[in-house]
Amino acid sequence: MKLIEVKNVYKIYNEDMENEVRALDGVSLDIDMGEFVAIIGSSGSGKSTLMNILGCLDVPTYGEYFLKGTEINELSDSELSTVRNREIGFIFQGFNLISSLNALENVELPLIYRGIHGSRRHEMAVEALKKVGLEKRMTHMPSQMSGGQQQRVAIARAIATNPPIIMADEPTGNLDSRTGEHVMEILSGLYRDGSTIILITHDNEIANNAKRRVRILDGKIVEDSKKEAGKDESASGV
Amino acid sequence: MNLLQAFKMSFKSIASNKVRTILTMLGIIIGVAAVIILVSLVQGYTKSMVEYYQKQGVNKITVSAYQWNENSISDELYDYCLSLDNLVLGVTPNSQTYTTVKYQAKVNSDCQVYFGSDQYTICNNYKLVEGRDISYLDVQKYNKVCVIGAVAKENLFNYADALGKQISINGVPYTVVGVYEQKYSAGDWSSTYYDNIVVVPYTTSRYLDTYAYSNMSEFVVKAKDSASTTEAITRLTGFLSTKIDTNRGWFDVYSADQYIESSNEQTRMLSMILGGIAGIALLVGGIGIMNIMLVTVTERTREIGIRKAIGARRRSIISQFLIESGVISFVGGLIGIGTGYLLTLVLGKVLFDMIIMPSFVMSVGAAMFSIVIGIIFGIYPAAKASGLQPVDALRSE
Ligand SMILES: Nc1ncnc2c1ncn2[C@@H]1O[C@H](COP(=O)(O)OP(=O)(O)OP(=O)(O)O)[C@@H](O)[C@H]1O
């Protein structure tokens, strides 16, 4: 079974008006369990829009989206919250930490909404912070941390619940190349441990960490390394 | 997410947003305290006015009647009032003179000497603690006896026995036959007027003040109840109009009850005006709460977007915000009530020398109002933002 199945999805802002924007213009995409996919494209091409729909943070204007075989359009608001909590870990383009909570509390948040209590929750949050090398910064507030440290807290928050899918929107965008490399190592490690990783970037070099690259331009998929490989295979098969 | 978690989350948010918390509470505290203080002080003032008039005596009719070149109407009025015994409890002249009162070498300065009938006590709302009243016979026989007020007794005799002693009024010896109970608390300015008195039979005024004797024009009639007061005023007015030729004299019949009425009317007006001001204070406090809540809406909308993105359900978010604003408003309300009570007690003591207790219902009402405003504007951003797609909430700047 496909993990993710996107069928002819459109996201249109200000439809039928002069300033209509087709952020996604008929996108179809399948992703299997355990893949490491990079979605690449220039600024404004629709990458974040696609990730928001894949992550159930937004709904398409037209088209269908199946996650583990479930039609996402048909879920209620609270069912969507549960899906996000159980299936997906987000790493946002801006870090999106809650400024009034310290690192540990930020990481604990998805665990709280999962319904995990007490020492077990604490252990899981500490575990996640250890994975990103921040066990010594647990009580720091976001404002007391560097950009790279904040991004790592965001990663820890995304992986704390051990979700099967990790979605990262420009996780290295605000970081210097060394810190960026460190973040990519963490993501590669998660991939090796069996997570499905969807990475969004405009940087080809970063994208090379992924096994599959999907290029998007003006809301359309213009290149998919998997399909081309598939074509090659079928071609050689004949 | 369970309720305990929601509470923990709310308290964390309250503690980590101190400025917002304090400003919100301040709005509630000021609103609630202002309402309590203003309304209570008006009520206290009303109460002190009513008490003052009640001490003066209710159902008390003051009669002034004077006719040029005629003898005083006092005897005729006295007899007429006796005929109204179904309406009237008593009648007395109420003239006074200001003269030297001495006991042996002790001089009582500022003492008022009243010329009264045997019904002076009941007419002016005094009570005897010792001895007897002036009697009808005393009046008839020009007996030189007197009843003295509590302060007069203290000034002349201190704690010694006064009954049977002879005091000198304007050099004329009078025997003390009774002592009144203290009417106003010591130190109250009224006490120096109404407790430092000597009452003598009005007929004996000819020994003391010949002008007062022949021109006795002030009387007090005590009616049985407020209906009788109205009736007696009508009768007395009728009686006096047959007796007094208004070309050569004048008369006037009125009751202080009318003053109580009109002063009640005034304090009602005052309470309405101050209540209005207090209502405005409450409203301003409420607007302050709204303001601070709305200012933080954007910040909170982002926060709600983040929470939803990582799996918070709408219900958890709303209950967190509900608890948060509920706790802030409730604590603010309690502090407001406390502040209101404290300041009411202090101001009541300073302004009216009274212990004023604010009305419980009003305090709770004012607190409820602020709490409701606090909660409504506290959950407003939550209700609005939690209904958005997470991506829209996250995008809010
Ligand atoms: N709420 C919106 N209303 C109108 N247009 C929007 C809205 N959100 C996004 N867009 C438009 O949709 C297009 C795709 O936006 P998107 O954020 O997906 O780009 P992106 O590929 O993530 O760019 P970047 O690399 O800069 O993050 C852009 O042209 C943007 O202007």
Ligand SMILES: [Mg+2]
């Ligand atoms: Mg983007």
